[in-house]
Amino acid sequence: MSRPTAGDAVDASVTAEVSVVLPAYNEEDTIERTVETTVSALSRFLPADAFEVIVAEDGCSDRTPEIAERMADEDARVRHFHSDERLGRGGALEHAFAAATGDVLVYFDTDLATDMRHLEELVERVRSGDCDVATGSRWMPENVASRPAKRGVPSRAYNGLVRTFLRSDLRDHQCGFKAFSREVFETLRDDVEDEHWFWDTEMLVRAQREGFAVEEFAVDWTPKGDTKVDLVRDVFGMGSQILRTWWQLAVRPRITRRVALVAGAVLTVVAMLLMTQYIDFGAVVSEVRQADAAFVAVATVVYLLSWPVRGIRYRDILEELGYREKAGFLTGAVFVSQTGNLVFPARAGDLIRAYVVKARRGIPYPxxxxxxxxxxxxxxxxxxxxxxxxxxxxxxxxxxAELAETLVGAEEAGQVAVVVATLVGLAAVVAVAVIAFTARSDSNFAGALVRRASSDSYAEYVAGVVERFASDLQTVAGTRRGFARVGLSSVVIWTLDVITAVIILAAFDPGLGLVELLAVGFFAVSVGNLAKVLPLSPGGVGLYEGAFTLLVIGLTDVGPSIAIGAAVLDHALKNIVTLVGGYASMIGLNVSLTTAVEETRDVRESPDGAARLDD
Incomplete structure (x- = not known):
């Protein structure tokens, strides 16, 4: 019998009423006995031509493919579905069900942990039309399975989370003993996004949400050998899938465009109000009022000039990675992401930019x-x-020596800001050194580290993402041309940022000469920006002012009130420009902070997306 591969069309000349799929990965020791037991169990209640058994062999590296192929050649009721690459448990099931011919689609784990005397009940519940989905359960009150604590406790916790967050009525979502009608599978297959251990849970949850009849019944279950579920990596991964599904089913439908725009405006206002929680504006308001308005206006113009350069730099970075986009669009994307950094903690705006360029231009997340x-x-x-x-x-x-004396006698907040800045600066130098080293190496250490932790399909997927991430990063920084272009624009951006602060400080008439003003400005602004890199407050408010004020006072004769006033006005001006530009960009790009993530779910690669440059 021919061996179909992933993506093959269904052979219409071969039909069966019931299709049983056995997902198999490196099962050479057990797959033959499992297939024989399955065929025997089905033969007890179904005609010989009413069922088929499909071995969904998922990129095995042992003799499983040869054994499955031999059994398919010997028995017309057995089919071997082959994949050269790991698809994951869910991916293998989906592709096998798509290739199956039955109206009743069944699967169970190849270790036969569930007693096969339940197979007839599983099949007949769906085949008879009593329900659309049937699933075995190890956690029914009348028949609780005996499981080791290291597996039973996580299982109960997982199922409790699914019931709580996803409003499922089932007790056991992960029992590998399920049957679906063809209608359920075809209706839900495009909506189910997970390709690994969460696949069947998502099918069960979405089936209930769609109004299909889902029945759960108690089964006798005995653990067989070691589970292939990594209780750290896979449980964490399934937890993230629970949150993703909860967002899609419970939150996203409630977010209309009007709600998104209003929420974006409210969050913008909140970001501005947060500034007052970190700085006592009453202590510096008198100094700010005395600042020369003409200087402040010039500083605003200078700072605005840095934004197109930010867009140009981002364009150059993406071009090094093979994507050509207009600087205007990218400037807007930068505005939106920087606004997100002011509104959300932990620099979440950086993630928003990745969502925006993916949603609007199809640039992959990695x-x-x-x-x-x-x-x-x-x-x-x-x-x-x-x-x-x-x-x-x-x-x-x-x-x-004067600087050291200033730091020793400074308040704790100022000392913390300078220490943070020093550590961040050192980390930046180390990061560049690592990039330069790995760019000259044929090995990807990050991907190798992930593979050392685990070798299954999920880990392989993560390793691939990590390797692509590292490769792209090395591409930008690993060539002289890329390093020079991006480096030069970075110098321009931060020079304009410093000049903005210098002009603001000059607006207070601090009595400093031009050289001294520039020197303290470059040093204080640079250290202040390094201090606010760690996401200890929205937009780095507080840390920036602390470092700036400390250094200006310590290195010049400028008084505390002027130094604090200049720091506050400088940071406020930059944040206000960012917020105004970000909100305007949200309107222009038709996105919002609250829906940026969700819009990417509907994005599909298309010819009018980002054009991949020729090699």
């Missing part, structure tokens, strides 16, 4: 994340470099 990582590395390297150059200047002029 590439979007890698481009952001490359941008952040260049930011940190540039800021650390600017601070380092000025620090060398202070050392040459003998002001390091």
């Amino acid at each position: 590439t979007g994340f890698a481009s952001l990582a490359a941008e952040r590395v260049f930011d940190l390297l540039t800021i650390a470099g600017l601070a380092g150059i000025v620090l060398v200047g202070y050392t040459v002029t003998g002001q390091t």
Whole structure:
């Protein structure tokens, strides 16, 4: 009998009423006995031509394919479904069910942990039309399976989470003993996104939501050997799938475009109000009022000039990765993501940018994340470099002792800000060194580390994502052309950022000469920006002001009230420009902070997406 592969069309000349799928990965020791037991059990209540048994062999590296192929040649009721690559448990089931001919689609685990005397009941519940989905259960009150604590406790916790968050009425979602009608499978297959252990749970939950009749019945179940579920990696992964499904089924339908726009506006206002929680504006308001309005206007224009450069830099980064986009669109994407960083903690806006470019231009998530990582590395390297150059200047002029004395006598908040800045600067230098080293190596250490932790299909998928991420990052920073283009624009961006702060400080008439003003400005702004890299507060409010004020007071004769006023006004001006530009970009790009993630679910690669450059 021919061996179908993933993607093969169903052979219409071969039909069966019931299709039983046995998902198999490296089962050479048991697959023959499992197939024989399955055929024998089905033969007891079905005619010989009413069923088929499909071995869904999932990229095995042992003799399972040869054994399955031999059995298919010997028995017309047995089919061998082959995949050269690992599809995952869910992926293998989906492809096998698509190739099956039966109206009743059944699967159970090849270890035969569930007593086969229940097979007739499983099949007949769906075959008779009593229900659309039938599933065995190890957690029914009248027949609780005996499971070791290390497997039973996580299973109960998992099922409890599914019932709570996804409003499922079932007690056991992971028992490998299920039957679906063809209608259920065809209706839900495109909606089910998971391709691994969560696949059948998602099928059960979505079937209930769609109004299909889902029945659960108690089965005798005996654990056989070691589970292939990694209780750390896979349970964590399934937890994230529970949250993803909950968002799709319970939250996303409630978010209309009007709600999204209103929520975006509210979050923007909240971000501005958060500033008042970190800084006592009453202590500096008198100084701010005395700032020269003309200087503030010029500073605003200078800061605005940095934004198109940000878009150009992001364009250059993506072009190095093989994607050509217009700088105008990318400037808007940067505006939206930076606004997200002001609104949400933990720099969540960086993720929003990846969502925006994926939703609007089809740029893959790993590439979007890698481009952001490359941008952040260049930011940190540039800021650390600017601070380092000025620090060398202070050392040459003998002001390091004065700086050290200032730090020792500073308040704890200021000391923390400077320490954070120092550590972040060192981390940036180390990151660049690692990138340069790995760019010259044929090995991808990150991917190898993931594979060392586990070797199943899920780990292989994660390793592939990590390797693509690292490869893209190395592509940007690993060539002289890419490093020079992105590095130069980074210097321009942060020079404009510093000049903005210098002009703001000059607006307070601090009595400093041009050289001293520029020196302290470059150093204080660079250290302040390094300090706010860690997501300890939205937009880094507080850390930036602390470092800026400490250094201006310590290195000049400027008084505390002027230093604090300049720091607050500088950071507020930049945040306000970011918020206004971000909200305008959200309107122009027709996205919002609250729906950016969701819009990507409906995105499909299309000819009008991002054009992949020729090699």
